[in-house]
Amino acid sequence: MGTSRLLTASEAVLVVIDVQEAFRTAIPDFSQIAARIATAINGFEILGLPIMVTEQYPKGLGRTAEELMMSFDTPQSVIEKTTFSSYGSEEFVTELKATNARQVLLCGVETHVCVNQTAHDLLAADYEVHLLTDGVSSRFESDKKAGLEKMFTSGVVPSSVEMALFELMRDSRHDKFKEIQALVK
Template identity: 50%
Template sequence: MLKKEETVLVLIDIQGKLAQIVDNSEFIIGNIATVVQGAKELQLPVLWLEQYPKGLGHTVETIAQHLTDQSPIEKITFSAYQTEEFVQALEQTGRKKVLLAGIETHICVYQTAADLLANGYVVEVLADCVSSRTATNSEIGLQKMMQLGATITSVEMALFEMQQIAKGDSFKAISRLVK
């Protein structure tokens, strides 16, 4: 089970034109914005990555507007785990459960998940927060991550799993977010 004290949210490359042309783009971007707000409500650390922003552009505003208290980690590697600044930031959280969201499922999300799993992290992929330019590539990416040992979840499932109790201000806030 996900516990908010053990979990970190990792956002991968939700940038520029690519974010607008992935399969089911509007739905995916909306869900990522929701999970970011939920993570903040639950006080989860959020690590935010951008792949070569000079060329691909910056994180879409729908998501970036919820991350104004931090800056993205720039990378040129497909796997975030191959970027030293990310590994250091992840280790500093002290958390071993990683919730993954981003694009593209079959490239950067998949390679990040593979490296995280190989390095002892528990990985849960938010299936409604990942996409690729084609639905087929996204599905293949999810299947390969599951074969490696990643678990598949959704925004609503993950947030309520970490909330654990159906009362209080956090519960009310999360309930509003997912409706």
């Protein structure tokens, strides 16, 4: 008998990786993925679930995209890092452990570098890793494709913003269902 790979609200955390201003002109679908990530952020806030945000060397790559930071209802702290893997940051590991999450839902850029390395380090640390495929990108489609393939063959669970939010609720009788339904329409 197998184990469920569905997201569970009491065990989930959303991690937004390096969606920074320097990537806005380099990544062709930046605005589209930023919009999907903003929806994920709003959904996690509606459901009262933890969210973590990282920035790769903000001195050189700028801060997190303004539209993402503005999508938070309350001020969000950001973890600055120099390691490509978020899990390589001691501050990240400490904050992640404080959430008591077992399931980590990843989104951000670039798919084949920081997202990929974070996913693999989380798998090695025995986390169940889910990936918002509509919330990741790279400068080149071939890099994105290679990153996705490597993560999925390693055990990362593919997901989407809408799929994840509905898995977290599980039932149309959930008290936040109407808010989430309105968010994704």
